[in-house]
Amino acid sequence: MEKEEKIVVILLCMALFSLVIAYTFFYSEIPADETMPFSSSSSPGDMVMLQGDILTKRFTYSGDHLLMDVDYGSGVTKVFIPSDSGSKDVDSMINVNDRVLIFGTVSEYEGELEIVVHSSDDVTVI
Template identity: 35%
Template sequence: MLLRQERIALFLLCIVALGLVIATAILAGVDNATLATEYRADSRDGIFVHLSGVTAEVRTTQAGGHIIATVNGTKVFIPSDTARDVALNPGDQVSLYGIVQTYRGEREIVVNSHTDITVLGTSGSVENGREQR
């Protein structure tokens, strides 16, 4: 038989576990569009944003295999582990989600998952440039 304090602790533990299960189920149904704000030039670092437009430039870095793209004049950084699963070319119409950051004094959006970038329309393949990063 459990002591009174043990029963209370077990009850509270069950309530917390149930709360976590419910929160997980609710958050699983929330998509990026609900969480993100539209990117603006004055969006602060650390904000989760949405940006859509046409890629004007796409480069793969020599060191690391990251992708650096320009979408509607905004620099977009895609780390190598995400870049492996992304096929992006200049002229592509894209919709993406990422975190705003400042890198070497320049604003950029960092896309951390291949599921956070969608190519809505393609323009055809163009040879990518190289940039050291």
């Protein structure tokens, strides 16, 4: 290889390395340890945690999805657990008036915020 060709290869490697670093720091998903407490100012897409008391729980009319109303102190919000995310497992381990810790993603349904749980492991009775 000529000297000029070696310089071009080194410059291309440096550019590629810079792009990898930029992607890692600017476009990666929010890590699980950066969840924030749920509040009325949470936005759809936020990863949140919610601690509160279960007021109601019921299955949807179709799909075997679990829907709960949870009082978190500053208000009441809905928590949605899809059937493929362990809704039946969660239903068997919780009862109305249990205090729970829930992790999930904020979503909007019919103009109201709700938390969508992705796994039965994201719901803990405390």
